Amino acid sequence: MRSARLSPLKAAGLVALASLTGAVSATESKGYLSFQFSPETPYYVEDGKVDFGTYNGFRRYHSECHVCHGPAGMGSSYAPALMKSMQVLDFDQFVEVVVRGRKGLNQQVMPSFASNMNVLPHMNDIYAYLKARSDGVVGVARPDKFPKVRKDAQASAN
Amino acid sequence: MPQPKHQLIALCASAALAASTTGFANSELIEMQGDPSSWVMPNGDYASTRFSALDQIDTSNVKDLQVAWTFSTGVLRGHEGGPLVIGDVMYIHTPFPNKVFALDLNNDGKILWKYEPRQDTSVIPVMCCDTVNRGVAYGNGKIFLYQADTTLVALDAKTGEKLWSAVNGDPSKGGTGTSAPMVVKDKVYVGISGGEFGVRGYLTAYDTDSGKQVWRAYSMGPDADTLLDPENTTHLGKPVGKDSGTATWEGDQWKIGGGTTWGWYSYDPDLNLVYYGSGNPSTWNPAQRPGDNRWSMTIFARDADTGVAKWIYQMTPHDEWDYDGVNEMILVDAPFPPKDEPEASSVAAVTTAETGFKMRSLLPGRKDAEEAAAPEPAPAAEPANVRKLLVHMDRNGFAYTLDRVTGELLLAEKYDPAVNWATHVDMETGRPQVVSEYSTDQNGEDVNTTGVCPAALGTKDQQPAAYSPRTGLFYVPTNHVCMDYEPFQVSYTAGQPYVGATLTMYPAPGGDHLGNFIAWDAGKGEIVWSNPEPFSVWSGALATAGDVVFYGTLEGYLKAVDAKSGEELYRFKTPSGIIGNVNTYTHKGKQYVAVLSGLGGWAGIGMAAGLTDPTAGLGAVGAYSSLSDYTQLGGQLTVFTLPES
Numbered sequence: 001m002r003s004a005r006l007s008p009l010k011a012a013g014l015v016a017l018a019s020l021t022g023a024v025s026a027t028e029s030k031g032y033l034s035f036q037f038s039p040e041t042p043y044y045v046e047d048g049k050v051d052f053g054t055y056n057g058f059r060r061y062h063s064e065c066h067v068c069h070g071p072a073g074m075g076s077s078y079a080p081a082l083m084k085s086m087q088v089l090d091f092d093q094f095v096e097v098v099v100r101g102r103k104g105l106n107q108q109v110m111p112s113f114a115s116n117m118n119v120l121p122h123m124n125d126i127y128a129y130l131k132a133r134s135d136g137v138v139g140v141a142r143p144d145k146f147p148k149v150r151k152d153a154q155a156s157a158n
Numbered sequence: 159m160p161q162p163k164h165q166l167i168a169l170c171a172s173a174a175l176a177a178s179t180t181g182f183a184n185s186e187l188i189e190m191q192g193d194p195s196s197w198v199m200p201n202g203d204y205a206s207t208r209f210s211a212l213d214q215i216d217t218s219n220v221k222d223l224q225v226a227w228t229f230s231t232g233v234l235r236g237h238e239g240g241p242l243v244i245g246d247v248m249y250i251h252t253p254f255p256n257k258v259f260a261l262d263l264n265n266d267g268k269i270l271w272k273y274e275p276r277q278d279t280s281v282i283p284v285m286c287c288d289t290v291n292r293g294v295a296y297g298n299g300k301i302f303l304y305q306a307d308t309t310l311v312a313l314d315a316k317t318g319e320k321l322w323s324a325v326n327g328d329p330s331k332g333g334t335g336t337s338a339p340m341v342v343k344d345k346v347y348v349g350i351s352g353g354e355f356g357v358r359g360y361l362t363a364y365d366t367d368s369g370k371q372v373w374r375a376y377s378m379g380p381d382a383d384t385l386l387d388p389e390n391t392t393h394l395g396k397p398v399g400k401d402s403g404t405a406t407w408e409g410d411q412w413k414i415g416g417g418t419t420w421g422w423y424s425y426d427p428d429l430n431l432v433y434y435g436s437g438n439p440s441t442w443n444p445a446q447r448p449g450d451n452r453w454s455m456t457i458f459a460r461d462a463d464t465g466v467a468k469w470i471y472q473m474t475p476h477d478e479w480d481y482d483g484v485n486e487m488i489l490v491d492a493p494f495p496p497k498d499e500p501e502a503s504s505v506a507a508v509t510t511a512e513t514g515f516k517m518r519s520l521l522p523g524r525k526d527a528e529e530a531a532a533p534e535p536a537p538a539a540e541p542a543n544v545r546k547l548l549v550h551m552d553r554n555g556f557a558y559t560l561d562r563v564t565g566e567l568l569l570a571e572k573y574d575p576a577v578n579w580a581t582h583v584d585m586e587t588g589r590p591q592v593v594s595e596y597s598t599d600q601n602g603e604d605v606n607t608t609g610v611c612p613a614a615l616g617t618k619d620q621q622p623a624a625y626s627p628r629t630g631l632f633y634v635p636t637n638h639v640c641m642d643y644e645p646f647q648v649s650y651t652a653g654q655p656y657v658g659a660t661l662t663m664y665p666a667p668g669g670d671h672l673g674n675f676i677a678w679d680a681g682k683g684e685i686v687w688s689n690p691e692p693f694s695v696w697s698g699a700l701a702t703a704g705d706v707v708f709y710g711t712l713e714g715y716l717k718a719v720d721a722k723s724g725e726e727l728y729r730f731k732t733p734s735g736i737i738g739n740v741n742t743y744t745h746k747g748k749q750y751v752a753v754l755s756g757l758g759g760w761a762g763i764g765m766a767a768g769l770t771d772p773t774a775g776l777g778a779v780g781a782y783s784s785l786s787d788y789t790q791l792g793g794q795l796t797v798f799t800l801p802e803s
Contacts, residue, residue, distance in 0.1 A: 059646060062660035063442075067286050067354065071662065077762030077791055078235055078288050103279065106234055107254065111283035116654040142606065142642060142662055 032146035039091035042128035045137050048144055055145035057129025058138075060122040064113075072140040073133045079108060086134035094127050187297055187341060188427055190244070195744040197243040200293040200338040201622050201698075202741070204425040205489035208624035209701045210742045214749035215800060216704030220718045220728045223798045226750060229267050231793035233257065236758015238620070239293030239338055240698065240739035241795065242301075243752075244315070248743075249296070250754065250795055254282060254289035254306045260318060263745045267797075271318030273303070273311075281307045281329040284653065286354040287760040290336050290737075292422075292620065297341025298366045304348050308335040310364060312346075322369035326350065326362055331652045333357045340423040342432065342462045345372055349419030353437040353482065356414035356656040361423075361434060361458075363465060373465035377417030377436040377453050378403040384453065384467070385460070391467045392565060394588050398470065406450035406475075414650055415447070416440035417454035421484025421620055426546070429563060431459045431468060433489070433548060437482035443645035443658035444599040450475035455483040457550060457558075459565060469565030474554050475589060478598040479579060479643060480614035480659075481554035486622045487562075488549045492630060494559065494568055495543070496681035549680040551623055551634050553616025554590065556583055559680045571683030573618075573676065574636055576611040576666040598643045598659070606644040606660075613641035613663040615760050619696070622739060623678075626701035629721050631686055632678040633707045635695035638666045675699075675709055675717075677724060687724035693785060696761040698739025700751070710736025710753055712761055713788040716796065734792040735785065737761055748799060756793035757785070 035044035035051050044051040050058075061073070068079040075081030089097070098119065101112035113119040119126070132138040190196055191203040194211040202208045215223065231237065235253035242249045247270060248261040257274045261267040282289055285306060295302045300321060301313045308327035313320055326348055327333030332355020339348045345363040353359070359377040364370065376383040384403040391398050399405070404412050417436040424433040436458065439451035455474040460467045474481050548562035555577030559569040570583035579597075580590035594600050598607045615637055623634040641663045648658035665672050673691040678684075697710030705721040712735040718728035735757030742751045 059644060059660045062662070063646075063648065063657045064655050066661070067655070067657075068283065076288075077758045101283075107279060107282060107289075109279050109282040111280070113654070115651050117649040117651060118655070118658075142660075 033149055035149075037124045037128060039127075042091075042124070043132045043137070044146075045132065046146075049146050050132065050138060050143045051128075052145055052148040053125045054128040054132055054138070055143055056122060057125035057127070058143055060118065060126050061129055064116070064119050065126070073130050074140070079110075080104070082130050083133040086130045091127060095123060098123055098126075196245065197241065197741040197743045198296055199242070199340065200239060200295065200739070201422060201424075201486060204342075204427065206422060206424045206486045206622065207488060207490065207627075207701075208622060208699060208739070209626055209703075211703045212742055212744060212749045213703040214744075215702065215706060215742075215751065217706055217720050217727060219800055220704070220706050222800055223718070223728050223730070223751070224801050225730070226797045226799040227266050228797065229259075229261065229795040231257065231259070231754075231756070231795070233756070233793045234791040235756070235793075236288040236290045236762050237738050237754040237756030237793045238290040238759055240741050240754055241752050242294060242296055243741070243743035244296055246745065247315075248752070249294055249301055249315075251291055251294050251303065252793055253291050253756070253758065254285075256291055256303060256305045258294060258301060258303055258313065258318070260301075260315075267795075273313055273318045273320070275303075275305050275309065275311065277305055277307045277309075278329075281334060284329050284332050284355065285334050285336065285351070286655075288758045288762055290759050292336060293338035295339040295341050295346065297346065298344070300366065302339045302341065302346050304335040304337060304339050306335055308333055308350065310335075310339065310346070310348050310369070312366065312369060324364055324369040324371065327352070327357070331355070331357065332654075332656075337420045338422070340425065340432075341366060342425050345462065347423055347432060349421070349423075349434070351418055351420040353416040353418040353420075353440055354655055354657055355653065356416065356440040356650050357418055358413060358415050359418035359436050361419050361432075361460070361465070375458075375460060375465040375467070376403070377419065377456065378407065378412045378415045378451075380404055385465045386467050386470070392469045393471060394565065394567060402452055406452045408448050411447045414440055414656065415451065415454065417451075417456070419484065421482070422486035422622060424487045424489050425462060426489055426562060429546070430462050431562070432462045433457065433459050433487040433562065435483035435485060435487070435550070435552075437484050438477050438480045441648050441650075441656050441658035442480055443603065443648060444476060444478040445603045445645060446647065446658065448476075451477065455481065457483065457487065457548070457560070457565075459562065471560065471565055471567065471588060473552055473556070473558065473588075473590070476599065478592075478645075479554070479610060481552065481612075481616055483552055483554075485551055485553060485616075485618060485620060488623065488625050488632065489562055490547050490549060490625055490627070490680075491544055492547055492681065493543045494545045494547060494681055497543070547680070549625070549632060551618045551632070551678070553612070553619060554579070555612045555617040556580075556590070557632075557678060557680060557683065559683075569680070569683050573634060573678055573685060574612065574638060574666075574674065576638060576640065577617060578609070578611045598645050603646050604644065606642050608642045609640060609667070610643055611640040611666055612637060613639040614643070614661055615639060615663070615694070619760060621696050621737070622698040624699035624701040624707065626705070626707070626721050628703060628705060629677075630679070630681070631721070632680055633699040633701055633709070633721070634676050634678050635697055635699055635709055636674045636676055637672065637694040638674050638690075639663050639672055639694065640666050675719070675724075677721075689719065689724050689726070694761055696737040696759065697753070700740040700742060702742060708740040708742075708751060708753075710738065710740060710755070712736070712757065712785055714755055714757075716740070716751075716753055716798070730796075730798070732796045733794050735761070735789045751798040752795060754793065754795055757789055757791055
């Protein structure tokens, strides 16, 4: 693996992905092109650059979520720091909370985002971004991104 | 000693008496606001000066200030607004669940009555930036509470008994209540919050006795909704024309167009006009709403009885940065343009200061300020060029001075040198001259526009400024924060956030601080002095005839500074960060200063986490330590006074 900042989890996931598709060489040479989201490998990061989905997660988070959960998942005076929550939430639990909402202590209320078309279609991306924050591979600042991978490009890479 | 505030009040009162139709409440509140022993409305008076004629606490003795008594509200969220004092009773409010306490000043703040509404907690996440509330209003023997769920409640001021309630909006569609109401004659006015949820803003007048709706004026829409008269409502002197509230919108976007009215309201009894501003157009993605988006970001002057607008002025057409125009409108009578500085004695200096705007250049240093503070001001002859002014420190970083009779734009200058999104405001068209580099619209969707100053929270947000007629200066709590802003497509779902942009905020370039507390000369458009603060100053200021200016800080300090020089004279660290507004009153002849602590609000978002340099690498902690290193949550009232001599 060339990616210097690959987390162990991510590295394991990539290997898993690679062995699954049998496209080891493609993964190594054009990592972001062949990257696909999965709960186990939600993001791709290489030399500080993230896949477009994770970048989109940064954007969607800072549009829909940050007014309560603070910049870069760091929390506010009235909502938890998601970069910490992600250490205990798995993907299914994350989806559950976003879709159904939840009530916490001190009259903290997370609404349901089930009908929000700016959140629901981007849930994987938001999860990827927060997981990357939680794993310490993305900083507070806006992450650099790889270009958006179009379907045909991905197909040729595979 | 003739107090300038009384001059203004006397003027207003005589006008009110002249009008035979003027109701009891009008003259009652006008009389009460002139009595410095009380603090009868959120910003002190109808003119929103936050000035008190009290002078027991002055520049020489404020250093001896002590805590007289304290009171915990039992609520943890952000505490904006401040106490009212009427006679021997103090009224305080809390964020959600919006408790109201009547405290007995004769008995160390013993609770006379408490009101706590039952509200569905589903309103909490619909409030964009914490569950703040900016205070209650008094009038006609009632306390008016505007709840988070938009229920307006009239309580008997003596007993706390609920007299009536009216529902002003729909939280399931994102409409919420955060602002403090205002009472004029037999009406109580309330606005609406929810610009981040596509709510179309409006101001509503209710009858104080029955709770029946009298009129409602939208910020955008057809003339029947906006209460704009195509021929007689003017924008910079010209009639607005037919349906100006839809003409600059594409399709039906105006129906979810924002322009909410969650700030402060002022009133001029002489002109019978109510003044307030409207907020950002929805969404934050400017590409989705081409046009000027009238009348978001607009100052309104409306007839208090009918709601029909006399004049309006749009400060930020087609907003691209979330610079809501809701900040308070401060009404002063002062010379404009200011006359040339007389090179005269200190006595002359103070004389001119009586009517405003002239003190500064005669008092260049702190030493001189002390000398000039000594003589009693002599009654001044009214200079010929005294005008009825409206001064407004906008989120967009420009301070505006207008003629509040006609809406003529007199001055628009930056009140933070960091402001860079526009070079200046064209005085003919009233339009800001936008710098392409910082135009999120010109740069387009999916492009990150960097280094825009100020940030979306503005050079100043809702935290109200104060005006001292003794110095002629405005005392302004400010933010010194810039941002990156990337707009992108969003879809609208009722009751869901409708934002469409990402924000990253950080300190202004070259600075090592996030806020300033400044003195502003609205006649010249100049900063007179500026005190840097480590964090944004999110607390409303108070100016007094003792020439002391008070404000709170996010770390929790109550600070007192010299009105002329800005020199810090006193500080006390309260238990939590202060985003509330300072007031003053007397009880049994003794002057007190009161403020609510309780960190939260917009300030509790970025600041609580600690802002960092956007160029800092992965894992950088940033140059700025987190606010949580200084303070924690918790609502508390702290009351200060001088020790017994």
